[in-house]
Amino acid sequence: MALSGFAVLAACSCSSGGDDSAGVTLTLLAYDSFVEPESLATFTEQTGISVEVARSGDTGTLVNKAILTKGRPEGDVLWGLDSNLLSRALAEDGLFIAYESKALEQLDPSVTALVPGHEVTPVNVGDVCLNYDRAWFASRNIAPPDTLEDLVTADFKDLLVVQNPATSSPGLAFLLASVARFGEDGFVGWWEQLRANGVRVVDSWDTAYYDEFTAGGGTGSRPIVVSYASSPPATIIYAEDPKPTEPLTGSVEASCYRNVEFAGILDGTEHEDAAQQLIDFLVSETFQAELPLTNFVYPVRTGVALPDLFERFARPAATPLALDPTEVGAKRDQWITTWTDTVLG
Amino acid sequence: MPWLLAVVPVCFLGLFFVWPVASIIARGLDAGALGDVLGSSRLRGIIWFTFWQALLCAAITLAVGLAPAIVLARYRFPGRRVLLAVVTVPFVLPTVVVGSAFLALLPTGWHRTVPAVIVAHVWVNISVVVRTVGSAVAQLDPALGDAAATLGAGPLQRLRHITLPLLAPTIGASGAVVFLFCFTSFGIVRLLGGPGRPTLEVEIWRTTTQLLDLRTAAVLALVQLVLVVSLMGLWAVFSARSAQPTGARPLGNLRSPSTTAQRWLTGITALATALVVVVPLVVLLTRSLRPSIAGWSLDAWRAVFGRASTTGRPTVDAPWESLLASLRIGIVATLIAATVGTLAACAVAGARRGGRLLDTGLMLPLGTSAVTVGFGLLITLDTPPFDLRGTWIMIPLGQALVALPFVVRVVLPALRSVDPGLREAAATLGAAPLRTWLEIDLPVIRRALGAAAGFALAMSLGEFGATSFLTRVGNETAPITIARLLGRPSQLNLATSSALATLLAAVTLLAILAVDRLRGEQGAGF
Numbered sequence: 001m002a003l004s005g006f007a008v009l010a011a012c013s014c015s016s017g018g019d020d021s022a023g024v025t026l027t028l029l030a031y032d033s034f035v036e037p038e039s040l041a042t043f044t045e046q047t048g049i050s051v052e053v054a055r056s057g058d059t060g061t062l063v064n065k066a067i068l069t070k071g072r073p074e075g076d077v078l079w080g081l082d083s084n085l086l087s088r089a090l091a092e093d094g095l096f097i098a099y100e101s102k103a104l105e106q107l108d109p110s111v112t113a114l115v116p117g118h119e120v121t122p123v124n125v126g127d128v129c130l131n132y133d134r135a136w137f138a139s140r141n142i143a144p145p146d147t148l149e150d151l152v153t154a155d156f157k158d159l160l161v162v163q164n165p166a167t168s169s170p171g172l173a174f175l176l177a178s179v180a181r182f183g184e185d186g187f188v189g190w191w192e193q194l195r196a197n198g199v200r201v202v203d204s205w206d207t208a209y210y211d212e213f214t215a216g217g218g219t220g221s222r223p224i225v226v227s228y229a230s231s232p233p234a235t236i237i238y239a240e241d242p243k244p245t246e247p248l249t250g251s252v253e254a255s256c257y258r259n260v261e262f263a264g265i266l267d268g269t270e271h272e273d274a275a276q277q278l279i280d281f282l283v284s285e286t287f288q289a290e291l292p293l294t295n296f297v298y299p300v301r302t303g304v305a306l307p308d309l310f311e312r313f314a315r316p317a318a319t320p321l322a323l324d325p326t327e328v329g330a331k332r333d334q335w336i337t338t339w340t341d342t343v344l345g
Numbered sequence: 346m347p348w349l350l351a352v353v354p355v356c357f358l359g360l361f362f363v364w365p366v367a368s369i370i371a372r373g374l375d376a377g378a379l380g381d382v383l384g385s386s387r388l389r390g391i392i393w394f395t396f397w398q399a400l401l402c403a404a405i406t407l408a409v410g411l412a413p414a415i416v417l418a419r420y421r422f423p424g425r426r427v428l429l430a431v432v433t434v435p436f437v438l439p440t441v442v443v444g445s446a447f448l449a450l451l452p453t454g455w456h457r458t459v460p461a462v463i464v465a466h467v468w469v470n471i472s473v474v475v476r477t478v479g480s481a482v483a484q485l486d487p488a489l490g491d492a493a494a495t496l497g498a499g500p501l502q503r504l505r506h507i508t509l510p511l512l513a514p515t516i517g518a519s520g521a522v523v524f525l526f527c528f529t530s531f532g533i534v535r536l537l538g539g540p541g542r543p544t545l546e547v548e549i550w551r552t553t554t555q556l557l558d559l560r561t562a563a564v565l566a567l568v569q570l571v572l573v574v575s576l577m578g579l580w581a582v583f584s585a586r587s588a589q590p591t592g593a594r595p596l597g598n599l600r601s602p603s604t605t606a607q608r609w610l611t612g613i614t615a616l617a618t619a620l621v622v623v624v625p626l627v628v629l630l631t632r633s634l635r636p637s638i639a640g641w642s643l644d645a646w647r648a649v650f651g652r653a654s655t656t657g658r659p660t661v662d663a664p665w666e667s668l669l670a671s672l673r674i675g676i677v678a679t680l681i682a683a684t685v686g687t688l689a690a691c692a693v694a695g696a697r698r699g700g701r702l703l704d705t706g707l708m709l710p711l712g713t714s715a716v717t718v719g720f721g722l723l724i725t726l727d728t729p730p731f732d733l734r735g736t737w738i739m740i741p742l743g744q745a746l747v748a749l750p751f752v753v754r755v756v757l758p759a760l761r762s763v764d765p766g767l768r769e770a771a772a773t774l775g776a777a778p779l780r781t782w783l784e785i786d787l788p789v790i791r792r793a794l795g796a797a798a799g800f801a802l803a804m805s806l807g808e809f810g811a812t813s814f815l816t817r818v819g820n821e822t823a824p825i826t827i828a829r830l831l832g833r834p835s836q837l838n839l840a841t842s843s844a845l846a847t848l849l850a851a852v853t854l855l856a857i858l859a860v861d862r863l864r865g866e867q868g869a870g871f
Contacts, residue, residue, distance in 0.1 A: 027735065032813065033829060054735050056816040061554040065723055065816075068557075072727040074734050074816050088557070164540035167551060202457065203535045206441075206831040210839050211448040211456075217635075217836035219449050238835030333556065344541040 021274035022048030027075030037290035043281045049274045073266035076275045083260040087329025096264035103283045120264035124297040127229035128173035129256040131249045133215035136223035147254045158198035161212040161222040174226045177257035180321035215248045230296035233309040256317035354689035365721030373563030382564035395544040402466045402527035403520045410474025413618040418479035420602045420611045430857040433472040437807035439824035440532025442846040446625040461537040470523045481515035549714040566717045573712025633844035636837045645840035667826035675805035678741035682801040686752025694760040710746045719814030735816045743811040748801035759793035799860030823849045
């Protein structure tokens with residue numbers, strides 16, 4: 001411990017020497033499931049700045065920990081604030097140091113518009129969508145669902161498993177999808193019908209996918225699950241050789257809800273300049289191109305080619321469902337309570 | 346002298362528990378909070394549910410665990426040691442793994458129900474009863490039973506009038522521990538209990554990490570603390586009663602079953618116990634051998650060791666390395682817990698009134714949610730020289746905090762059993778306090794200390810909650826890696842996580858076997 005204290009002192013003395021960031025070690029705070037793209041090593045080669053990834057909990061835990069440690073952050077840059085928690089985080093003065101990256105104009109304008117003050121920088125988008133077991137539907141000669149409305153019809157009775165929006169981020173996204181589709185007044189009625197049609201609710205994504213979904217490898221009995229637009233190619237990428245030519249699952253485009261993730265420089269960092277360079281790198285073409293196959297999300301940078309499997313089986317939804325982050329911030333808790341009373345009450 | 350010994354445990358507890366937890370509760374609490382939260386019928390319902398499911402869980406675990414506890418401690422039979430170790434494995438498996446094994450085993454109608462939670466809790470906690478009650482059975486003086494038999498008492502009469510009354514304090518104490526584990530369980534309730542039935546622990550997690558509603562979280566944390574402290578008080582009364590000075594008497598209670606009835610009893614109990622414990626583990630092994638719907642293969646096992654060339658790549662490279670990290674962290678956590686715990690036990694045993702206070706204080710981490718402690722550490726240990734956030738030592742420190750109460754509980758009765766006359770005699774003969782301790786106390790508590798260390802290591806190997814709330818740079822433990830593997834959709838990831846879980850179970854089994862051997866044949870207690 002004495003040694004690490006010394007290392008910290010040494011790092012401080014060289015960073016205060018000027019704007020030369022070489023030799024600095026940045027701590028990148030991320031949620032547990034973050035997978036480091038290999039190009040982070042390229043960043044270190046180019047700039048001399050090392051990056052240490054520190055993980056803790058899910059997105060909610062990560063963001064709430066950052067809010068609680070405002071001013072004395074656990075790291076320099078935070079990866080993974082999402083659009084559903086954006087307004088809570090931006091309401092905190094002095095959580096992030098605003099930074100307008102030079103690469104901003106290369107990013108999808110509909111996404112950069114979410115943060116006009118540049119407190120954080122968008123780094124990826126992901127679509128939460130219904131997935132279905134293709135073999136299950138094919139073997140019964142039934143068409144998989146096309147729309148959210150389909151799910152409440154008799155054809156799809158007892159076939160759907162979803163996550164609890166109070167404890168799971170895809171679960172929350174699917175609730176928000178229903179609000180976006182049916183409106184603030186209409187979503188409750190749709191969920192009432194869904195409940196009558198035998199929807200099953202579980203606490204987390206892995207329970208839903210592995211234990212309840214028919215194509216998840218467990219003993220599940222539900223052929224429709226809330227997952228991601230990028231899940232179908234994963235059933236090929238992680239499969240044994242000879243790999244299947246088609247994914248085991250498909251996703252329902254009309255059910256997709258868009259989630260944007262952001263990275264931001266935490267106020268209190270001693271390496272603001274190095275942190276800015278890291279943000280620039282996170283939205284660079286090299287790094288963005290690696291995101292689909294490592295973290296199963298889509299680039300925010302325009303003109304970045306998708307890997308072949310994504311191009312064929314997991315293109316992002318053309319017109320995803322979405323809500324204004326400010327509205328989500330203001331009403332999320334109330335919607336979850338209403339949902340809980342309607343579906344679990 | 347006892348006061349001097351207490352310095353280390355008191356500072357440890359103060360710095361890593363009392364200060365952080367008090368700070369996070371103080372930040373959330375205000376004048377009206379208690380009334381508002383306890384006024385909510387939903388939250389009162391959660392408190393009541395947490396209480397009764399834990400009570401039911403403790404009662405059933407005792408009912409299921411008593412027979413194997415007595416048989417395993419009393420009769421010698423082939424495979425006894427292995428069975429004793431195997432029974433302990435469920436206790437240290439990460440809850441993610443237990444939950445998914447039970448979902449595969451239980452009929453679909455049971456999923457997301459209270460019975461599913463209770464069945465899994467009983468399975469996990471059987472070893473608490475088997476090992477603690479077994480240890481007391483091993484200490485029973487066989488002469489009592491023999492005398493009664495000579496006087497014409499049948500086996501049932503002996504059980505009712507001799508064995509059970511003598512065991513009552515230990516049965517009460519182990520029931521209390523099981524109650525506590527079921528009361529504060531997190532992962533199993535989330536996985537098996539379903540969304541409509543949160544417990545206090547789950548609700549504290551949700552209000553803190555998802556809603557950042559520190560006000561509600563503070564009140565719930567206080568309620569949990571108060572309930573657990575009351576229970577600890579009861580436990581302390583039980584264990585004080587069960588510790589009579591016995592000296593370093595060698596125990597010779599283990600015998601071969603002599604009558605036909607004893608042989609049947611032993612055989613059936615051993616078989617039934619083995620079956621109950623092993624079946625969910627077999628589910629894990631089976632899953633690890635089916636990396637795709639195509640059928641059986643060893644690919645997931647190759648993937649665990651980082652050899653993935655012939656097939657797809659799982660989310661985590663070379664997952665087996667996490668086992669090494671787990672062992673490294675576990676050993677450090679064990680050293681911390683054993684050192685601080687022994688000092689604390691010596692202080693408690695030597696002191697009068699202050700001892701009880703320290704004893705109770707050391708129990709508190711058990712009754713506090715890992716989220717409360719984790720978030721508390723975050724806002725208190727943020728200033729040099731105490732800014733330990735994100736350093737590797739935080740993880741073993743956090744795990745040691747959880748294991749500490751058990752070290753004290755196991756070492757304390759052994760210390761109390763030392764005849765004070767021996768210490769006085771040594772002092773009279775001119776031995777310095779340290780020498781007295783080394784020559785009189787240490788030989789007596791050596792076994793208990795070994796047992797406590799084994800328990801601490803096992804707890805650390807399977808620990809998920811506290812670790813997952815601390816910020817980690819590298820150092821991913823096996824339970825965390827298993828959870829990460831489960832975070833991506835594919836059958837290979839599921840199979841690889843099952844293979845890693847099977848390995849973790851095997852490593853734990855070996856660790857427990859080694860500890861049991863180290864401690865010698867007798868005394869099964871944790």
